[in-house]
Amino acid sequence: xxxxxxxxxxxxxxxxxxxxxxxxxxxxxxxxxxxxxxxxxxxxxxxxxxxxxxxxxxxxxxxxxxxxxxxxxxxxxxxxxxxxxxxxxxxxxxxxxxxxxxxxxxxxxxxxxxxxxxxxxxxxxxxxxxxxxxxxxxxxxxxxxxxxxxxxxxxxxxxxxxxxxxxxxxxxxxxxxxxxxxxxxxxxxxxxxxxxxxxxxxxxxxxxxxxxxxxxxxxxxxxxxxxxxxxxxxxxxxxxxxxxxxxxxxxxxxxxxxxxxxxxxxxxxxxxxxxxxxxxxxxxxxxxxxxxxxxxxxxxxxxxxxxxxxxxxxxxxxxxxxxxxxxxxxxxxxxxxxxxxxxxxxxxxxxxxxxxxxxxxxxxxxx
Numbered sequence: 404x405x406x407x408x409x410x411x412x413x414x415x416x417x418x419x420x421x422x423x424x425x426x427x428x429x430x431x432x433x434x435x436x437x438x439x440x441x442x443x444x445x446x447x448x449x450x451x452x453x454x455x456x457x458x459x460x461x462x463x464x465x466x467x468x469x470x471x472x473x474x475x476x477x478x479x480x481x482x483x484x485x486x487x488x489x490x491x492x493x494x495x496x497x498x499x500x501x502x503x504x505x506x507x508x509x510x511x512x513x514x515x516x517x518x519x520x521x522x523x524x525x526x527x528x529x530x531x532x533x534x535x536x537x538x539x540x541x542x543x544x545x546x547x548x549x550x551x552x553x554x555x556x557x558x559x560x561x562x563x564x565x566x567x568x569x570x571x572x573x574x575x576x577x578x579x580x581x582x583x584x585x586x587x588x589x590x591x592x593x594x595x596x597x598x599x600x601x602x603x604x605x606x607x608x609x610x611x612x613x614x615x616x617x618x619x620x621x622x623x624x625x626x627x628x629x630x631x632x633x634x635x636x637x638x639x640x641x642x643x644x645x646x647x648x649x650x651x652x653x654x655x656x657x658x659x660x661x662x663x664x665x666x667x668x669x670x671x672x673x674x675x676x677x678x679x680x681x682x683x684x685x686x687x688x689x690x691x692x693x694x695x696x697x698x699x700x701x702x703x704x705x706x707x708x709x710x711x712x713x714x715x716x717x718x719x720x721x722x723x724x725x726x727x728x729x730x731x732x733x734x735x736x737x738x739x740x741x742x743x744x745x746x747x748x749x750x751x752x753x754x755x756x757x758x759x760x761x762x763x764x765x766x767x768x769x770x
Contacts, residue, residue, distance in 0.1 A: 414665075448515030448523065452508065454499030466671060473629055500527055504535065514539055520548045525556060537561045544619050551615070558587055558616075558721070562731050567715060569738040570699070577689055578648060584734070585716035586616055588731035593719045599658050606656075620647035629652075630675040639672045651676050651688040660696035661714055666705055669712050693717045703741050 458478070460473045475495055482490035501523060505511045522542055532649045538561060542552045552597045564582040571577055572583065591605035606613045609627060614621055621643045628639040641654040653672045657665065667691040676688040689711045697716045707714060721728060 410635070429499070442516075444501060444517070444519055445512060445515040445696070447514065447520055448518070449508070450522060451498045451504065452502050452511060452515075454495070457501070458500055458569070459499045488513055493749075495523060495526060510769075514543070515544045519549070522552055525549055525553050534561045537564075539677065539758075541619065547616075549626070557724070559727060559731055562735070563587075566731065566735050566738060567743065569711065569735060570702075570712075571708050572706070575708035576687070578712045581618065581648065581689070582644070582691055582713045582715055583616075583651075584616070584697070584713075585718050587721055588616070588717050588719050589721040590616075591719060596720075597634030597658065599640070599656050602656050602658065606641065615761045618645075621645050621652065624651070630679075632675065637668075637671065637675075642676075644671070648686060648689075649684065650686040652681060653688060653690040655690065655692050656724055657692060657694045659694065661692065661694045661698040661702060663701060663705060665692050665694075666712065675713055687711060689713070699737070722736070 408662050442593070462474065469671050472501075476492055479492040479711065481488060482495070482750060488494075500560065504527065504619055518539060522539070526538050526707045529535045529538070538552060538556055541547065541555065545551075545757075547555065561584065563585060564580060567582045567584040568579050588602075591602070591609050593601060598603075602628065610623055614623070624642040624644050626641055628642045630637045630639065640656045643652040643654060644650075653669065653676060655665065655669055655672070669692055673688050673690050690713070692712065692714045694714065694716060697714050699714075702714045721727065
């Protein structure tokens with residue numbers, strides 16, 4: 404074998420391009436490293452689950468909390484001497500809780516291949532099973548690190564998605580689990596008395612943060628999308644493509660409260676996109692009108708979701724945690740009451756206790 408002008412030449416084999424060779428070898432390395440990491444994650448996760456399951460079963464039925472705590476303290480001290488701080492009292496109690504809230508190892512195993520123990524620690528305090536699975540699957544789908552996962556939990560991404568879902572009717576043309584309400588745009592750094600142009604510019608500047616807030620699988624397509632009919636031009640603020648849904652998503656930004664005239668404007672955009680931009684194999688476009696105030700009674704009366712249109716508020720300032728939780732709880736309750744009035748569901752049919760979505764407080768259990 405000899406080298407000749409950047410090529411590797413074998414006497415009995417064809418010429419091999421060095422760049423292609425390097426690329427292929429690195430792909431093999433990265434693939435195997437990823438698989439090794441997934442295997443290690445899975446085994447560590449299952450080890451912690453098995454430990455927690457066993458300890459929990461041994462202590463099951465013992466109603467003396469202080470006794471259980473004393474046993475775990477003693478066990479953790481012995482384990483730390485041999486295996487280090489990863490088996491201290493705090494982590495052992497997490498393992499017990501981990502096994503308790505993920506009782507089915509068949510569900511846990513595939514999650515453990517793609518999430519680290521630190522990911523699981525972030526979702527353990529959540530009281531609601533649906534919320535835990537949402538954040539776990541979201542972290543996998545978007546490859547979120549622990550920091551970004553904690554950020555999504557702190558910003559109540561699951562709860563805001565549920566609020567948006569509750570406001571959709573049974574025959575809605577807007578798919579479930581697509582939008583949130585409200586959207587938290589505090590990362591844009593907008594000051595008081597901003598204009599729609601300022602909002603659009605800020606979103607374009609912080610597009611990565613906006614996409615993280617907007618949802619998984621969305622790709623930015625165009626700003627100020629021009630649509631011409633009979634010589635008249637109209638422009639849509641932002642156009643996205645949702646790869647999971649295989650459809651265009653039109654976004655219109657409004658400073659101020661929702662007014663009924665916005666419906667006709669968005670319907671025009673959607674019909675134009677459906678006729679001129681929709682490609683073979685794609686579903687019909689949907690639209691999102693983002694306002695500083697949603698005027699939900701008007702939105703409900705106009706049944707916008709049946710036209711493929713959703714309306715959501717956006718907040719440019721993130722409230723303190725307690726206030727954020729209270730405001731979201733109020734929004735959910737109001738949305739449920741509107742549904743009940745419309746008799747889409749039996750009284751209390753899908754009412755959820757918002758408190759169950761939030762993190763458990765320290766001291767809820769000895770473990």
